Amino acid sequence: MPVKGSAIFKIALAATIALSGAVATVAAVPTAAYAAPASSVNGKITRSEILQRAQYWVDQRVPYQQGPGANDSGGRYYERSDCSGYVSMAWHLGSALTTQSLRDVSYELGSFDDLKPGDILNRYDGGRYNIHVVLFAGWTDGTRTTAKVYTESDWGEVAKIAYMSRSALNNGDYRPWRYDNVIDDAVSAPAKPSLGIRGSVIAADGNQVTFTRDAGSGHLQVTYLPPGGGWQTSDLSVLAGTAVSAGGAPAAFVQANGTLGVVTADAANGHLRITYKPANGSWATSDLTNDVGAPVSDGEVTTQVDASGTLSVFSRNSVNGHANLTYLPSSGGWSNFDLTTNVGTAVSAGGAPAAFVQKNGTLGVVTADAANGHLRITYKPANGSWATSDLTNDVGAPVSDGKLGTAVDESGTLSVFSRNSVNGHANLTYLPSSGGWSNFDLTTNVGTAVSAGGAPAAFVQKNGTLGVVTADAANGHLRITYKPVNGSWATSDLTNDVGTPVTDGNVSSVLGNDGTLSVYSRGSANGHLHLTYLPTTGTWATTDMAYQAGTPTLD
Structure with missing residues (x-):
């Protein structure tokens, strides 16, 4: 849970894509189809389910607030919809933890390069971890200079996707952490391949x-x-x-x-x-x-x-x-x-x-x-x-x-x-x-x-x-x-x-x-x-x- 009134990073994507010099623009995100949750509360959860759960609050435009909270896609209530409550919901935890107590169910990674979708970036704050946390969704570029994140940023805002430069993450002293119970998704081909070598x-x-x-x-x-x-x-x-x-x-x-x-x-x-x-x-x-x-x-x-x-x-x-x-x-x-x-x-x-x-x-x-x-x-x-x-x-x-x-x-x-x-x-x-x-x-x-x-x-x-x-x-x-x-x-x-x-x-x-x-x-x-x-x-x-x-x- 961040301190009210603290400075929040609000980084806009301003990258270019090399193909034909076209400027990268973010299109409207298609609404996900929400299946019944595959995980149990505080249980093992795949990275794709974490992102699906996070997307639900984006689609529902859940506002930032520290009470009352909001339901997840399965109807479970989370008492806070602030930054750490958002991560708690995405991770399918039993309750809304704080930026500090999230460390009790996760471990720190060696570097930003170790991040995978579903991990978090938590501001160090001199070891207090009492400012802000975001959910990492992936890098937007091969050189890993811009991170796509899910965030509940501040009062008056709603759950959203944002983009943070690596330099902003470094300057803000964000640290990468991984949930103890996250598991990688199984690799399986769809029964009907929708993309092929002649595509x-x-x-x-x-x-x-x-x-x-x-x-x-x-x-x-x-x-x-x-x-x-x-x-x-x-x-x-x-x-x-x-x-x-x-x-x-x-x-x-x-x-x-x-x-x-x-x-x-x-x-x-x-x-x-x-x-x-x-x-x-x-x-x-x-x-x-x-x-x-x-x-x-x-x-x-x-x-x-x-x-x-x-x-x-x-x-x-x-x-x-x-x-x-x-x-x-x-x-x-x-x-x-x-x-x-x-x-x-x-x-x-x-x-x-x-x-x-x-x-x-x-x-x-x-x-x-x-x-x-x-x-x-x-x-x-x-x-x-x-x-x-x-x-x-x-x-x-x-x-x-x-x-x-x-x-x-x-x-x-x-x-x-x-x-x-x-x-x-x-x-x-x-x-x-x-x-x-x-x-x-x-x-x-x-x-x-x-x-x-x-x-x-x-x-x-x-x-x-x-x-x-x-x-x-x-x-x-x-x-x-x-x-x-x-x-x-x-x-x-x-x-x-x-x-x-x-x-x-x-x-x-x-x-x-x-x-x-x-x-x-x-x-x-x-x-x-x-x-x-x-x-x-x-x-x-x-x-x-x-x-x-x-x-x-x-x-």
């Missing part, structure tokens, strides 16, 4: 675009950054009439004529849906199952545009598991081609097919055989016919759970990143432009953590660096593994090094026209879309797109 693209006009699915409504959502503008988000189910989607993650594309689009599966009937926006037109949607006979899908889809301008949509038939191709040439109408029936591609399982186009014009797709987990490649040379081969039998690729990613670098090497279904190792199976296939175990040889969740998100930077982003199965940390064009493979932990929140492994990556590498991930604690990015000149940074753009929570 992000750079549009013809330079827009950086990411498609996701809203957890609350199932609506298709687009979050985008226009060149020289600020982040925005739109609901395409409302704007264009896109059906509520289910199954796998949205798969984006940009055609040679500048049309931007995304493919999903209708939750009601499995119909393959395409939502698109011509370069100078408006958003529209159509049903590829009704209109062109595309088979019903489980939503595990991917897209690819080849050198001729043909748009290819690879999907898995939800009736028989067949691999299917639905395609639109640059001039002509849509067609369907059953790769299992016509080429012999094995019935597939696991994640979405991973498509690619090689430098020589070969179009292809990689899948996992449902019968044995063998890695399968199905391909068509520019002037040839479709063929398929078993990379596990033929070149020793490890069996896979179907979580796959592909990349073609400047040398023409085709890289297939997969997860070994036996031991979870990250693996690379690659084909140079001249030479034969090889395998490289990234976990054994580089130290890439055993991964979990979604498919690996591969990338090639403008300087030729090849890499892949995954999630650590042990703790959900976002991991990047990379190889400079003339260097050796290396790996680093973006959660430890940059502050990216833990993730369930549903990630995407995209390279901006200015060379900025952007990695999007779904935070496993709160379902927020997070952007972690590396400019061509500069250092890594991270931001929460729920607050940066208003992107709804992902399912």
Whole structure:
């Protein structure tokens, strides 16, 4: 409980985000959905539940007062709604403690860098701890210079989210503390991934675009950054009439004529849906199952545009598991081609097919055989016919759970990143432009953590660096593994090094026209879309797109 009339830090966020020089703005925070509390009074509590409880008082606009107090989301009454009462409620304590007595149920951390969401910052006050306390919600940037906090600050104000610079925390002599009964959230992937490796693209006009699915409504959502503008988000189910989607993650594309689009599966009937926006037109949607006979899908889809301008949509038939191709040439109408029936591609399982186009014009797709987990490649040379081969039998690729990613670098090497279904190792199976296939175990040889969740998100930077982003199965940390064009493979932990929140492994990556590498991930604690990015000149940074753009929570 702070001393009445004491000076309270009221720090406004005045940061800039490196992407396109856009100024960071805080959008209205979506109201959280409040489930019955998972914790008991004074019991173990996850970090995500602490933040959910804190958000409830923000949404209820609970005023600062030292009596009477207010109820939590479950109806439990807390006798004070001052700063320490706020923390007590968020931690689900039995009563409203003071800034001093909060120390009885917590322990001091070594530094600000040890902070995790749900911890607190308590003003030292010469050891008296009798001024002010705030609840830490995370860092807004990779260099950890600005903290996002929940606070009840003073009379006449209400519970709110505020931003405090690291220098203000130091100057105010705040100390980091952790609740004795806090536990980290379990890392688990949602049954329906709402973000995938094909979720992000750079549009013809330079827009950086990411498609996701809203957890609350199932609506298709687009979050985008226009060149020289600020982040925005739109609901395409409302704007264009896109059906509520289910199954796998949205798969984006940009055609040679500048049309931007995304493919999903209708939750009601499995119909393959395409939502698109011509370069100078408006958003529209159509049903590829009704209109062109595309088979019903489980939503595990991917897209690819080849050198001729043909748009290819690879999907898995939800009736028989067949691999299917639905395609639109640059001039002509849509067609369907059953790769299992016509080429012999094995019935597939696991994640979405991973498509690619090689430098020589070969179009292809990689899948996992449902019968044995063998890695399968199905391909068509520019002037040839479709063929398929078993990379596990033929070149020793490890069996896979179907979580796959592909990349073609400047040398023409085709890289297939997969997860070994036996031991979870990250693996690379690659084909140079001249030479034969090889395998490289990234976990054994580089130290890439055993991964979990979604498919690996591969990338090639403008300087030729090849890499892949995954999630650590042990703790959900976002991991990047990379190889400079003339260097050796290396790996680093973006959660430890940059502050990216833990993730369930549903990630995407995209390279901006200015060379900025952007990695999007779904935070496993709160379902927020997070952007972690590396400019061509500069250092890594991270931001929460729920607050940066208003992107709804992902399912």
